[in-house]
Each structure stands twice: as structure tokens, then as C-alpha cells.
Amino acid sequence: MKIFVYENREILGKEAAKFIASAIRKNPKLVLGLITGETPLECYKELVRMYQRGEVDFSQVKTFALDEYLELPLSHPYSCKSQLLETLLRYLNIPHKNMHFLDASSPNPASACQAYEEEIKRVGGIDLQLLGIGLNGHLGLNEPGSPFDSRTRIVELTETTKTYLARYFGERVPKKGMTMGLGTIMEAREILLMAHGQAKADIVAKALKGPVTTKVPASILQRHPACTVMLDKAAASRLP
Numbered sequence: 001m002k003i004f005v006y007e008n009r010e011i012l013g014k015e016a017a018k019f020i021a022s023a024i025r026k027n028p029k030l031v032l033g034l035i036t037g038e039t040p041l042e043c044y045k046e047l048v049r050m051y052q053r054g055e056v057d058f059s060q061v062k063t064f065a066l067d068e069y070l071e072l073p074l075s076h077p078y079s080c081k082s083q084l085l086e087t088l089l090r091y092l093n094i095p096h097k098n099m100h101f102l103d104a105s106s107p108n109p110a111s112a113c114q115a116y117e118e119e120i121k122r123v124g125g126i127d128l129q130l131l132g133i134g135l136n137g138h139l140g141l142n143e144p145g146s147p148f149d150s151r152t153r154i155v156e157l158t159e160t161t162k163t164y165l166a167r168y169f170g171e172r173v174p175k176k177g178m179t180m181g182l183g184t185i186m187e188a189r190e191i192l193l194m195a196h197g198q199a200k201a202d203i204v205a206k207a208l209k210g211p212v213t214t215k216v217p218a219s220i221l222q223r224h225p226a227c228t229v230m231l232d233k234a235a236a237s238r239l240p
């Protein structure tokens with residue numbers, strides 16, 4: 001694992017955007033796994049600025065959303081699809097057909113998960129997967145206890161995650177989600193994990209330096225051959 005620590009979340013976001021842009025310049029047909037939530041917001045803003053300045057071209061890039069909430073219309077402002085469109089995708093020149101989302105409105109979400117796996121395979125796999133980390137160490141919606149070889153599937157959200165999500169959903173927090181599995185994530189050729197803020201310091205230290213255990217899903221990243229970690233000073237403050 002390569003771990004980089006930056007002064008604050010703005011600088012972290014800019015460096016992460018440079019990292020992604022450089023991957024796209026090397027491979028204009030990059031298959032990019034995207035996350036939602038607070039973590040990537042600075043990075044996405046910078047990617048949009050870089051695109052507007054003509055520094056990076058997304059016209060051949062393909063994207064796959066990492067997860068989605070169930071029991072929520074995809075048009076809900078905090079569905080992962082809406083968040084990705086609003087914070088990043090609508091500002092870039094990625095053709096709509098190249099954007100992939102987990103279809104939570106499918107009458108058969110389990111087969112939608114399987115179709116997602118097949119689509120990822122069809123395009124040759126994920127080249128670069130972005131990740132954030134939950135307060136309980138989750139990756140995507142792979143909560144503690146998720147098997148390391150899990151695939152894209154429907155999952156129950158833990159109380160920690162539901163409490164965290166109440167900031168977006170109030171009392172109507174989704175109880176379930178669809179997420180790429182840990183096995184799916186680990187097949188990405190390259191991974192970029194980002195985390196900022198003091199609240200993440202403990203879990204970041206456990207995930208990066210503690211034992212590799214399903215109790216801390218993100219600890220599996222210690223076994224990935226090409227994982228870069230970008231932290232701000234606060235998130236790095238408990239690293240041994």
C-alpha cells in the first residue's frame with residue numbers, strides 16, 4: 001500500500017483528481033469505479049475544473065457506481081445515481097451509455113446485481129476503483145462480517161451506517177442496499193482509497209495497520225497489489 005498524507009481535505013481532493021486524470025491520460029478508455037458520500041466531493045470538483053480547463057477528456061471513460069440504496073426511487077436526490085450525476089457526471093463529457101448504476105428500481109434486484117457483475121466483466125473489468133471508508137470500516141455497503149469473496153449483492157445496512165445516513169434521509173433511512181462485493185472490488189486493477197477528518201482516524205489505523213479481518217472490511221485492501229491511500233492529516237493522526 002502506498003499511503004500519502006496531505007495537510008487538509010482540499011489538497012487531498014486535488015491530488016486525488018490529479019491521480020485519476022493521469023490514469024485517464026494513460027488509458028483514455030479507463031473503466032472507473034465511483035463512490036458517493038462526503039469523501040470524494042473535493043476530488044470531483046477538481047475533476048470538473050480540470051475537464052473545463054481542457055486538461056482531461058472523459059469521452060471514452062466508462063463508470064460504474066459502487067453501490068445504491070434500495071427502497072428508494074433512483075431519482076431521489078440522495079440515491080447514489082443522483083449524487084453521482086449532480087456532483088460529477090453531468091458536468092463531464094461521458095456518454096450516457098458509458099455510465100453504469102446499480103438498478104435499485106428493478107423488479108428483481110438480485111438479478112440486477114448479477115447483470116452488473118456481467119457488465120463489469122464485459123467491459124474488461126474495473127481499471128481504477130475509488131473507495132471511501134465507513135466509520136465501521138465498510139467499503140461500499142460491505143458491512144463488517146461481509147465475506148472477502150462476496151460479489152455484487154443485496155445487503156442489510158448496520159445501525160452505524162443507518163445513523164450516519166440519517167443526515168441525508170432523516171427518518172426514512174434505507175435499510176438495505178446493493179453493493180459491489182469485496183471480491184468484486186479486489187478484482188479492480190488499481191484502487192484509490194480516500195479518507196479525511198478526525199472521525200475516520202481510528203478506523204483508518206485499524207484498516208491499514210491492524211489485522212486483516214472481516215470485522216474491518218477495509219483491512220482486505222492490505223492484500224491488494226496496487227492500492228494507493230490518500231488521507232488528510234486528521235484521518236492519518238492515529239496511524240502508528
Ligand code: F6R
Pocket residue numbers: 034035036037038039040066067080131132133134135138139140141
Ligand atoms: C459510498 C460508499 C461508502 C462511503 C463511506 C464513507 O458510495 O461506498 O462506503 O464511501 O460510507 O462515507 P462518507 O464519504 O460520507 O464519509
